[in-house]
Structures are given as C-alpha cells and as structure tokens.
Amino acid sequence: MSENVEAVRADVVARYDELAQAAQAGRRLIDCGPQGYADGRFGASCYDDTTGLPEGAVRASMGCGDPVAVAGLRPGETVLDLGSGGGVDVLLSARRVGPTGTVYGLDASPKMIELAEANAAEAGADDVEFLHGCIEHIPLSDAGVDVVISNCVINLSADKPRVLSEAFRVLKPGGRLGVCDLIAEDGLDPAQRAEAEHLVGCPIGTLTEAEYRALLARAGFTTYTITRTHAATGGLHSAIIQAARPDAPPGILIRPMRETDAEQVLAVYQAGLDGGNASFETTAPTWEAFDAAKLPLHRHVAVDAVSGQVVGWVAVSAVSSRCVYAGVVEHSVYVHPDHGRRGVGLALLNALIQSTETEGIWTIQAGIFPENTASLRLHEKAGFRVVGTRHRIGCHHGRWRDVVFVERRSTVTGL
Structure with a gap:
C-alpha cells in the first residue's frame, strides 16, 4: 500500500x-x-x-x-x-x-x-x-x-x-x-x-x-x-x-476475469474445443488475441470456492464498430468438462446478462452447432431464443456444418 x-x-x-x-x-x-x-x-x-x-x-x-x-x-x-x-x-x-x-x-x-x-x-x-x-x-x-x-x-x-x-x-x-x-x-x-x-x-x-x-x-x-x-x-x-454480486451454485464463486487467470481460462477454452462441438476453432487463441477481442466489463470466471481453480468463463465481443450496433454483442461461454451439471454455465450466463443490461447492452447473440444440445438447452434456460439455422455455413474437421443462431433481447434496456 x-x-x-x-x-x-x-x-x-x-x-x-x-x-x-x-x-x-x-x-x-x-x-x-x-x-x-x-x-x-x-x-x-x-x-x-x-x-x-x-x-x-x-x-x-x-x-x-x-x-x-x-x-x-x-x-x-x-x-x-x-x-x-x-x-x-x-x-x-x-x-x-x-x-x-x-x-x-x-x-x-x-x-x-x-x-x-x-x-x-x-x-x-x-x-x-x-x-x-x-x-x-x-x-x-x-x-x-x-x-x-x-x-x-x-x-x-x-x-x-x-x-x-x-x-x-x-x-x-x-x-x-x-x-x-x-x-x-x-x-x-x-x-x-x-x-x-x-x-x-x-x-x-x-x-x-x-x-x-x-x-x-x-x-x-x-x-x-x-x-x-x-x-x-x-x-x-x-x-x-x-x-x-452475481449468484452462483454451491462451491462456486463468480468474479471478474483477471490477467492472472489467462492460463486457466485458455485451458478451459481448449478443453471445450477438444470436444468437437464448441466452435469452428480448433485451437484456443493466445491471451493477447483473446484480450484484444473481448470487452473488458463483461468477462467473468467461475472459480472453485476452495481451490480458486477456474472452472468456466464467459465473455463478449462487439459485433460491429457501427454505433447502431453499440448494444449488440456476441458471447462465448465455456465450462470445463469435469465440472458439468453443476449449474456453472447458467450462473455465468446470468452474470453476463446482468452486467450487459446494467451497461445498456440490449442484445446478446451466438452461433451454436445443432449437435451441441446441452448448450442449446442451457441458452433456452437463460432466456435465449432460436432465430434460425444457417445451413452449411462453415467447414469443420473436413465436413460442412450448420449453426443455430440464438439471441437474447433484453426486456429492461434498449426498449
């Protein structure tokens, strides 16, 4: 001090x-x-x-x-x-x-x-x-x-x-x-x-x-x-x-993402990518690239309350530099496979919804593979709706894949 x-x-x-x-x-x-x-x-x-x-x-x-x-x-x-x-x-x-x-x-x-x-x-x-x-x-x-x-x-x-x-x-x-x-x-x-x-x-x-x-x-x-x-x-x-403070399931705390979390955040990211249904990406980015792409006020991690280990994270990126889209963001949420079914993903999404609405963001959107049924159910619980399906939008591991487009429109800001 x-x-x-x-x-x-x-x-x-x-x-x-x-x-x-x-x-x-x-x-x-x-x-x-x-x-x-x-x-x-x-x-x-x-x-x-x-x-x-x-x-x-x-x-x-x-x-x-x-x-x-x-x-x-x-x-x-x-x-x-x-x-x-x-x-x-x-x-x-x-x-x-x-x-x-x-x-x-x-x-x-x-x-x-x-x-x-x-x-x-x-x-x-x-x-x-x-x-x-x-x-x-x-x-x-x-x-x-x-x-x-x-x-x-x-x-x-x-x-x-x-x-x-x-x-x-x-x-x-x-x-x-x-x-x-x-x-x-x-x-x-x-x-x-x-x-x-x-x-x-x-x-x-x-x-x-x-x-x-x-x-x-x-x-x-x-x-x-x-x-x-x-x-x-x-x-x-x-x-x-x-x-x-954002709510969390038993044994979990949600707090801001810090630079010191970088290694664990990227490890959770890679574990999700290794599952094959999280993203078109196959390798987690560098921390420098991740940090540059994500908005600073809306990055949250879920940590084990005893060990402090990062077990999940959520963050958003701007969808456009045009001012008309200032209140629209695209999000990513990842939970380590070893910590599924604990309510971590829903808690992270709820924290994100709170922080974005507090700062006047009115729409959160994402694309999800239709095979990722757990993620689709999670987003439905968090108030997201399916907008539609983009067919054969990208090639992933040698095959063309569809993406389900989901969004959550705030009921308290941007009305």
Missing part, C-alpha cells in the same frame, strides 16, 4: 478519534457545515426512526443517508457496516436481522470502536461485533457476508477501488451492497469541487457517478444503480449506491 494511502488513513483516524471523544463527552458531532445537519442532509435527521436507540449513538451519527432503509435486510442475515462510527447503523441493522442474524461494524478509529461498543451495551445488542481495521483490508473471510452497508465513509478512503473490491470479496454469491455516499457532478471546476468537498467533510475527494459505476464494475458487481437523494453543496449530492 502506498505511503500516501497510509498517511491519509492516519489523518482520518486521528480526526475521528477526536470526534469520538467529543461524543463521549456528550457533545453532538458535526463533521461539516452545521447547516447540513440543520436541514436534514446529514446526521441523525437522515433517519426516519431512531426510537429506542441510545442517545450517544444518535448523537454521533455523521452520515448522509440511511443505508439500512435501502439495504433490504432480512432476518438471519449477516451484515457488515464499513466505517461504523458510533454504531447507529449497526444497531438499526441488528433490529432488522433479528436474533438469528449477525452484524459487524468495522472502523479504523479505536475511540470510535470504544464508543460503539458502549452504545451497543446500552442498547442490549448481543448479536453485534465491532472490528478494528480499515475498509481497504476487511478482516473477514471470503464470501461470508450477505449485505455490506456504509454511510458516507467510502469518500474518506484514498484507495476507493480497493474498498469496493474488498466489499465484493466478502459478499456471498448473490450478496448485496447498500451504500450512502457523496458524489460529484461531472465537469465541476477542480478548485470549486475541492472547496465543496472540504465544506462537507470529504477532504480525500468524491467520485462522480460515472467513476463510481466504473469501479463497481471493475470490482465484479454485475448490477448497480446510483440514485441521487438530495443536493449537498457546490455540485455535490448525497446518493444511494446499490449493487449485487
């Missing part, structure tokens, strides 16, 4: 240690211009109902929204609050998940941990645990959390891509992200933007909506929405950021 990130974190921790001590002394915390708290844009006034919560937890609230209200928490779920502060969102989450659920609060400030633990004890919350650590290195194992929440904290990190990647890592397949944060309008004058960020307590800098979306996609989230809630100041807005 760079020295700059460490230095920024040290400054943030020192600042929030001081704020925690102020809260312990009975003072209300204000981390930006007081008008924002007075008119309901920040702090406890963002919540609809704090009845029954310890006064100290409510007093210490410095968020810009109510992530618990948008996270859709259910009884029995495991929740992680990034930058839990005085614990108000942890305690609200504990109410939602009930006695069968678990809520973790993670904070880098030792004094905030002390404050939160005291508030939880006062509230009689036994199913919560506060962890001392930084949001760039979450001290929890992979795929163990149902929901990650955060309230106006990600903007305080000097390594926001790492924060979102860590949130993705700890989420279970199908897990959800529900965050309130401040975002900036595109095209703001840098000096005016910096001044606005200083006024609202975001000295590290905010993200624009486009930047947030790009980082969510890079982290591996396949669905994501950003909804502005109210203006803050100087071109900044409070926003709700919701995202989801």
Whole structure:
C-alpha cells in the first residue's frame, strides 16, 4: 500500500478519534457545515426512526443517508457496516436481522470502536461485533457476508477501488451492497469541487457517478444503480449506491476475469474445443488475441470456492464498430468438462446478462452447432431464443456444418 494511502488513513483516524471523544463527552458531532445537519442532509435527521436507540449513538451519527432503509435486510442475515462510527447503523441493522442474524461494524478509529461498543451495551445488542481495521483490508473471510452497508465513509478512503473490491470479496454469491455516499457532478471546476468537498467533510475527494459505476464494475458487481437523494453543496449530492454480486451454485464463486487467470481460462477454452462441438476453432487463441477481442466489463470466471481453480468463463465481443450496433454483442461461454451439471454455465450466463443490461447492452447473440444440445438447452434456460439455422455455413474437421443462431433481447434496456 502506498505511503500516501497510509498517511491519509492516519489523518482520518486521528480526526475521528477526536470526534469520538467529543461524543463521549456528550457533545453532538458535526463533521461539516452545521447547516447540513440543520436541514436534514446529514446526521441523525437522515433517519426516519431512531426510537429506542441510545442517545450517544444518535448523537454521533455523521452520515448522509440511511443505508439500512435501502439495504433490504432480512432476518438471519449477516451484515457488515464499513466505517461504523458510533454504531447507529449497526444497531438499526441488528433490529432488522433479528436474533438469528449477525452484524459487524468495522472502523479504523479505536475511540470510535470504544464508543460503539458502549452504545451497543446500552442498547442490549448481543448479536453485534465491532472490528478494528480499515475498509481497504476487511478482516473477514471470503464470501461470508450477505449485505455490506456504509454511510458516507467510502469518500474518506484514498484507495476507493480497493474498498469496493474488498466489499465484493466478502459478499456471498448473490450478496448485496447498500451504500450512502457523496458524489460529484461531472465537469465541476477542480478548485470549486475541492472547496465543496472540504465544506462537507470529504477532504480525500468524491467520485462522480460515472467513476463510481466504473469501479463497481471493475470490482465484479454485475448490477448497480446510483440514485441521487438530495443536493449537498457546490455540485455535490448525497446518493444511494446499490449493487449485487452475481449468484452462483454451491462451491462456486463468480468474479471478474483477471490477467492472472489467462492460463486457466485458455485451458478451459481448449478443453471445450477438444470436444468437437464448441466452435469452428480448433485451437484456443493466445491471451493477447483473446484480450484484444473481448470487452473488458463483461468477462467473468467461475472459480472453485476452495481451490480458486477456474472452472468456466464467459465473455463478449462487439459485433460491429457501427454505433447502431453499440448494444449488440456476441458471447462465448465455456465450462470445463469435469465440472458439468453443476449449474456453472447458467450462473455465468446470468452474470453476463446482468452486467450487459446494467451497461445498456440490449442484445446478446451466438452461433451454436445443432449437435451441441446441452448448450442449446442451457441458452433456452437463460432466456435465449432460436432465430434460425444457417445451413452449411462453415467447414469443420473436413465436413460442412450448420449453426443455430440464438439471441437474447433484453426486456429492461434498449426498449
């Protein structure tokens, strides 16, 4: 980690240690211009109902929204609050998940941990645990959390891509992200933007909506929405950021394809080609050729949750450089023969459908040999339809072969 990130974190921790001590002394915390708290844009006034919560937890609230209200928490779920502060969102989450659920609060400030633990004890919350650590290195194992929440904290990190990647890592397949944060309008004058960020307590800098979306996609989230809630100041807005990790069958995780996966991805590719019914190709391409042909936001791999071995992948290529076809892609999906009948192929296709629809792609298409009945059934399950058959379209291993053309037209984008 760079020295700059460490230095920024040290400054943030020192600042929030001081704020925690102020809260312990009975003072209300204000981390930006007081008008924002007075008119309901920040702090406890963002919540609809704090009845029954310890006064100290409510007093210490410095968020810009109510992530618990948008996270859709259910009884029995495991929740992680990034930058839990005085614990108000942890305690609200504990109410939602009930006695069968678990809520973790993670904070880098030792004094905030002390404050939160005291508030939880006062509230009689036994199913919560506060962890001392930084949001760039979450001290929890992979795929163990149902929901990650955060309230106006990600903007305080000097390594926001790492924060979102860590949130993705700890989420279970199908897990959800529900965050309130401040975002900036595109095209703001840098000096005016910096001044606005200083006024609202975001000295590290905010993200624009486009930047947030790009980082969510890079982290591996396949669905994501950003909804502005109210203006803050100087071109900044409070926003709700919701995202989801793709679902997967037991023992499988779906994540973004990485360059370090190259050897395993191409091995799965070659194993499919060796079966004789996957493609007209007979030899997997080089990684350089593969990388150049596939769109970067829509490459997913299925990996064994224990070994990390790549057992399948899906990716797309543009069908044309003409702008009218910007929302049309051609896909390939391969599952290693040793891992068939586990639901891997369907999970990969569903992840692809989610990521392409989120980015406005309206049609996914492919050609499949009619002899590849398993692939045809798989695509039918994923919502593809048969458009028609192209007869004797190419010669493969010395014989002319037909290709069944399939496509999936989105019902949510490009209408």
